[in-house]
Amino acid sequence: ENGVKLVVDTTGVFSDPTTDAGDPKGALRGHIVAGAEKVILSAPFKIKSKGLQMPEDAVTTVMGINDDTYDPSRHSVISAASCTTTCLSYMIKPLMETIGAENFLSASMVTVHAATGSQQVLDRLPKTGATDLRKNRSIMNNIILTTTGAAKALALVIPEMERIGFMAESVRIPTSTGSLIVLVLNFQDDNESPIKRSYINSIYQEYARTSPYLVFTEEQNVSSDIIGLPAAAVVIEGSETHTRTASVQVNLQKVKKIALARAPIPSSMCRSPRRWSMAGMITNSAATPTCSAT
Secondary structure, three states, X not given: OOOOOEEEEXXXXXXXXXXXXXXXXXXXXXXXXXXXXXXEEOOOOOOOOOOOOOOOOEEEOOOOOOHHHOOOOOOOEEEOOOHHHHHHHHHHHHHHHHHOHHHEEEEEEEEEEOOOOOOEOOOOOOOOOOOOHHHHOEOOOOOEEEOOOHHHHHHHHOHHHXXXXXXXXXXXXXXXXXXXXXXXXXXXXXXOEOOOHHHHHHHHHHHHHHOOOEEEEOOOOOHHHHOOOOOOOEEEEEEEXXXXXXXXXXXXXXXXXXXXXXXXXXXXXXXXOOEEEEEEEEEEEOOOHHHOOO
């Protein structure tokens, strides 16, 4: 009717790419049936029915990370992920490209996140059978523990993360925009040259020179300082990068025989534990209200 070819859906309501266009409650695919050629969702896809796979014409992309996976001849429903996933991907990918995915042992993160449209202005009664009672509490005057699908969504844009143990938590606070991620990574590094803070920061500094989506700073910002930065998806707070190096000992008697059969461990490794480094980075995500549904 209006000749619209591209729809950007920022409602946060229609996130399931498998929902039929004729669903009485509405669906992303309703835009396609109405004449649009492409639909961009400003939130992660959420498939509600268990067992259903991602449709062939749907893809999740983060600009500058995996936008090359978008195929205009095949993909008509595109998710731009979330602000948390975008921020996280720009924290992970520069390190992965430099240090190597094979040296990532584990990862954990917590996002201290601005309020989203799914939260309540005032406390209200939960629905019958509700399991997460915090969702019914007022965001105006509370710090609220909740969940995030960022770790799962990250594997869609950086497939190497599928094999790396990753824990992700989220805390909502009463601000309108501007969020923060604290990321902790465990690496296996070289005994002779353990990973240090200066090396981590140099990786981000170099990446920031070529990417319009990442800013590196040591100015000790707060959230209001980064709101409105043009194009930036993430601001790396270099002054908050910390590293620790430690050694571990593994009791090989408790290692499964199948693992030993597939990858024999030299006796020298039993005597010389490897050194690990742990990097913690604080990042402000330049989120907007329409993109902050995580």
